Amino acid sequence: MQQHNDALIRAENLRKEYSHHHLFAKKSDSFIAVEDASFHIHRGETWALIGESGSGKSTIGRMLLSLVEPTSGTVVFDGNDVSTLSRPHKRDMRKRMQIVFQDSGSAFNPRRPVGEQIAFGLIQHNICPAPEARSRIIALLERVGLEASHYGRYAHEFSGGQKQRLGIARALATEPDFIVLDEPTAALDVSVQAQILNLLKDLQQERHLTMMLITHNLSLVEFMSDRAGVLDHGVLVESGFVDDMFRQPRSDITKKLLDAVLEPNVIGAA
Numbered sequence: 001m002q003q004h005n006d007a008l009i010r011a012e013n014l015r016k017e018y019s020h021h022h023l024f025a026k027k028s029d030s031f032i033a034v035e036d037a038s039f040h041i042h043r044g045e046t047w048a049l050i051g052e053s054g055s056g057k058s059t060i061g062r063m064l065l066s067l068v069e070p071t072s073g074t075v076v077f078d079g080n081d082v083s084t085l086s087r088p089h090k091r092d093m094r095k096r097m098q099i100v101f102q103d104s105g106s107a108f109n110p111r112r113p114v115g116e117q118i119a120f121g122l123i124q125h126n127i128c129p130a131p132e133a134r135s136r137i138i139a140l141l142e143r144v145g146l147e148a149s150h151y152g153r154y155a156h157e158f159s160g161g162q163k164q165r166l167g168i169a170r171a172l173a174t175e176p177d178f179i180v181l182d183e184p185t186a187a188l189d190v191s192v193q194a195q196i197l198n199l200l201k202d203l204q205q206e207r208h209l210t211m212m213l214i215t216h217n218l219s220l221v222e223f224m225s226d227r228a229g230v231l232d233h234g235v236l237v238e239s240g241f242v243d244d245m246f247r248q249p250r251s252d253i254t255k256k257l258l259d260a261v262l263e264p265n266v267i268g269a270a
């Protein structure tokens with residue numbers, strides 16, 4: 001267990017309202033996807049954000065990364081309110097925060113070698129010049145369980161598990177401090193899920209990563225996280241230590257999701 005002393009990222013009263021404009025009715029209505037969410041994630045921990053489909057999990061993840069603008073509320077990253085950062089500082093922050101999602105393979109351009117696409121991120125962020133990028137990406141591919149020869153391959157040549165490894169490699173390329181894992185194993189077989197989760201755990205130790213794990217699967221939470229929050233229709237209804245929460249769930253949604261876990265120890269058994 002690591003020592004968690006301070007927060008790397010902090011959400012303060014985050015709120016997201018989506019508006020739907022009806023072109024012909026000349027009216028618009030709005031929908032509150034996230035209401036007044038406050039939490040913090042300590043350096044080096046994996047904080048889990050739990051909730052059913054549509055509860056607002058991805059919206060929160062995207063607001064943390066500045067991919068979706070909050071309607072109100074604040075994201076504080078490494079002591080700075082991200083909405084007040086200057087352009088160069090914002091660029092620097094973007095590089096330090098990355099995301100891995102369920103279908104990472106679909107984010108690769110099917111017509112370009114995957115290694116080149118990952119290297120492009122490095123060059124774009126001025127992390128290193130092109131000749132060096134190639135060798136760095138090859139080392140990274142090998143670290144996530146792929147091979148040097150995969151550098152020149154195309155996305156469709158990879159299995160689901162390998163695509164997730166590629167997604168992880170791309171997220172790690174800019175040497176981030178914080179990674180949002182948005183249902184990272186939801187599309188994979190259980191045995192492959194365990195491999196990917198073990199890889200993520202090892203990488204976290206090695207690279208001192210802070211992570212947010214978004215999932216509805218409480219067996220993943222048990223395996224990956226000490227602390228978590230539970231979202232129900234955009235409202236953070238419960239948060240605290242996973243052990244306590246699972247032993248004495250307070251919200252109906254936590255009870256429901258616990259009931260859905262038939263074999264709590266499957267993940268990580270491989």
Ligand code: ADP
Nearest residue numbers: 018019033051052053054055056057058059060
């Ligand atoms: P989750 O990741 O928990 O499944 P999301 O954050 O994706 O939930 O979505 C929460 C709610 O917000 C859903 O009802 C979804 O339909 C709605 N929503 C998400 N993105 C948008 C958008 N860009 N415009 C309008 N509504 C959206």
Ligand code: MG
Nearest residue numbers: 057058059182
């Ligand atoms: Mg989602």
